[in-house]
Amino acid sequence: MRPLSLTLPLFLHLGIASATYTLSEVKAQISSYLDQNQNGTHTTRSAPPSGCQLACGFLDFALPQHVSYPQSVIYEFEESRYWSQQQELTRPSCRFSPTSAEDVSLAVLTFRVTQCKFAVKSGGHAAFAGASNIDSGVTIDLIHLNQLSLSADKTQASIGAGNVWYDVYTYLQPKNVTVIGGRVSAIGVGGLTLGGGMSFFSSQHGWACDNVNNYEVVLADGSIRQVSYSSAYSDLYWALRGGGNNFGIVTRFDLAAYPQGDLWAGSDTFLYTNETAAAINNAFYYLGVNAPSDPYAQVIIAYAYAQAQDLFVIASDLQYAKPIPNPPILQNFTSIPGSIASTLRIVDLANLTVEFNNTNPGGFRQTYWTFTVQNSASLMADMVAIYQEEVTAIKDVAGIVPSAVFQLITTDMTKHFSRNGGNPLGLAGQGPLNLINIDISWSNASDDERVLTAAQNMVNRSIAAARAQGLDHPYLYQNYASYQQNVFASYGADNLAKLKSISAKYDPQQVWQKLQPGYFKLG
Numbered sequence: 129m130r131p132l133s134l135t136l137p138l139f140l141h142l143g144i145a146s147a148t149y150t151l152s153e154v155k156a157q158i159s160s161y162l163d164q165n166q167n168g169t170h171t172t173r174s175a176p177p178s179g180c181q182l183a184c185g186f187l188d189f190a191l192p193q194h195v196s197y198p199q200s201v202i203y204e205f206e207e208s209r210y211w212s213q214q215q216e217l218t219r220p221s222c223r224f225s226p227t228s229a230e231d232v233s234l235a236v237l238t239f240r241v242t243q244c245k246f247a248v249k250s251g252g253h254a255a256f257a258g259a260s261n262i263d264s265g266v267t268i269d270l271i272h273l274n275q276l277s278l279s280a281d282k283t284q285a286s287i288g289a290g291n292v293w294y295d296v297y298t299y300l301q302p303k304n305v306t307v308i309g310g311r312v313s314a315i316g317v318g319g320l321t322l323g324g325g326m327s328f329f330s331s332q333h334g335w336a337c338d339n340v341n342n343y344e345v346v347l348a349d350g351s352i353r354q355v356s357y358s359s360a361y362s363d364l365y366w367a368l369r370g371g372g373n374n375f376g377i378v379t380r381f382d383l384a385a386y387p388q389g390d391l392w393a394g395s396d397t398f399l400y401t402n403e404t405a406a407a408i409n410n411a412f413y414y415l416g417v418n419a420p421s422d423p424y425a426q427v428i429i430a431y432a433y434a435q436a437q438d439l440f441v442i443a444s445d446l447q448y449a450k451p452i453p454n455p456p457i458l459q460n461f462t463s464i465p466g467s468i469a470s471t472l473r474i475v476d477l478a479n480l481t482v483e484f485n486n487t488n489p490g491g492f493r494q495t496y497w498t499f500t501v502q503n504s505a506s507l508m509a510d511m512v513a514i515y516q517e518e519v520t521a522i523k524d525v526a527g528i529v530p531s532a533v534f535q536l537i538t539t540d541m542t543k544h545f546s547r548n549g550g551n552p553l554g555l556a557g558q559g560p561l562n563l564i565n566i567d568i569s570w571s572n573a574s575d576d577e578r579v580l581t582a583a584q585n586m587v588n589r590s591i592a593a594a595r596a597q598g599l600d601h602p603y604l605y606q607n608y609a610s611y612q613q614n615v616f617a618s619y620g621a622d623n624l625a626k627l628k629s630i631s632a633k634y635d636p637q638q639v640w641q642k643l644q645p646g647y648f649k650l651g
């Protein structure tokens with residue numbers, strides 16, 4: 129940090145793990161900055177800046193090269209790195225790109241002093257506006273927190289919170305290990321891990337949040353803490369395993385690393401027919417039942433609509449975490465006749481995530497929704513019928529690409545949810561469950577209302593169908609949820625109450641709830 133002047137005291141506070149400031153120290157520095165500003169030392173502005181204008185100016189002065197403004201190359205480059213158009217069109221007053229946890233700490237205290245609202249971005253793949261960007265506030269872009277290292281015994285990878293999974297995997301792959309992370313190359317480490325994190329290896333090892341050994345976190349008081357199950361902050365460790373952006377800004381994740389080589393994986397594509405759909409839904413159901421016999425298998429079933437051809441298709445994405453073609457556990461899928469295209473092959477993890485990235489292009493209007501039901505092939509058919517009816521009503525929308533994506537939350541996954549004190553998701557020991565993601569992209573904002581209404585209908589009608597059959601489940605997966613969905617209530621009343629009390633303990637001023645308004649709040 130650049131000192132304000134040689135006559136100012138150096139406010140380094142070496143109390144905790146790293147050099148940080150206190151709120152009153154930053155307040156004093158900002159006052160001094162304002163005095164000099166008003167005296168014309170730094171700018172010729174007539175009225176003293178306030179709020180985010182002041183926060184941007186102070187951070188720019190204190191940490192040169194870390195702040196960018198609209199129309200600058202860096203600002204516009206960072207703005208272009210969101211997946212959805214809604215997020216990309218959101219315009220903060222400035223963007224702040226820290227290079228250390230100490231920088232993040234200074235920013236948080238600056239926002240508190242100036243009462244400037246802020247957002248935090250890792251990979252920028254949350255779909256709705258305001259999730260990791262903020263109009264007229266300041267966005268902390270973690271892009272430069274991109275360090276990567278592996279312990280000498282190869283059991284733990286330390287990963288800066290601004291990395292995307294492709295960079296993580298290409299770093300670890302030559303060392304023949306991996307971590308439990310995203311399945312699409314451009315997803316960020318931060319958002320995925322703080323919301324849960326389903327990976328190709330989750331039946332073996334649990335979700336990403338269950339494989340964090342230690343979080344380096346900047347708390348609301350500016351302190352930098354090392355948070356693990358065995359630390360003094362085991363309650364915070366529990367909360368971070370699914371608590372999203374409500375407990376601090378994570379600057380580094382220390383993740384359990386596991387030996388891993390190539391996989392057998394890819395996608396079989398089918399034209400939709402009732403017979404093919406029934407066969408796929410049955411195979412999906414039986415995988416849920418049989419999964420414990422072979423936790424190397426994972427499947428993603430996506431029902432989609434191809435506008436150019438005006439027809440429905442089914443993508444059967446199969447993954448086996450060993451380089452063994454067509455393993456018995458997946459043969460209920462591979463024996464289904466009529467595939468019109470297949471990419472199934474032996475492949476390395478990084479390249480597999482690139483294949484998935486290519487089928488999820490950015491730059492469009494996007495909406496993500498979620499719900500969970502019990503594992504049932506006939507309910508799956510009912511939900512697909514609802515999806516198709518609702519898609520038919522919006523199939524003329526320019527550029528529409530609507531999908532209903534089905535994934536199993538297996539009993540193998542949820543047994544890891546109670547490891548190291550557990551997580552707050554409310555699913556430990558449950559399953560097999562069917563986790564649904566309604567995922568729609570389209571071209572023009574003028575169609576937002578029609579698309580969002582159809583998406584909401586798909587969700588509401590499917591949940592009603594599940595409830596009528598006694599097959600509904602309350603869980604809403606944060607990483608797939610729409611902002612209209614009440615994620616934390618779905619964790620269960622006890623878990624939500626515990627999350628709120630941990631929030632009150634570590635953040636008595638409720639900085640993460642009030643000054644960082646975007647994404648899912650504890651309420």
Ligand SMILES: Cc1cc2nc3c(=O)[nH]c(=O)nc-3n(C[C@H](O)[C@H](O)[C@H](O)COP(=O)(O)OP(=O)(O)OC[C@H]3O[C@@H](n4cnc5c(N)ncnc54)[C@H](O)[C@@H]3O)c2cc1C
Binds near residue numbers: 254255323327
């Ligand atoms: C194409 C696509 C593929 C996907 N694949 C998967 C998948 O394989 N498995 C899966 O589980 N999910 C998947 N998801 C969902 C994904 O996990 C979420 O969208 C997630 O929020 C993305 O994380 P991000 O860092 O890219 O997003 P961001 O938009 O950067 O962040 C999301 C939220 O997390 C907060 N946040 C991010 N980093 C930090 C941090 N370090 N400290 C505090 N808060 C932080 C942000 O403030 C924001 O509120 C996918 C999504 C898309 C669009």
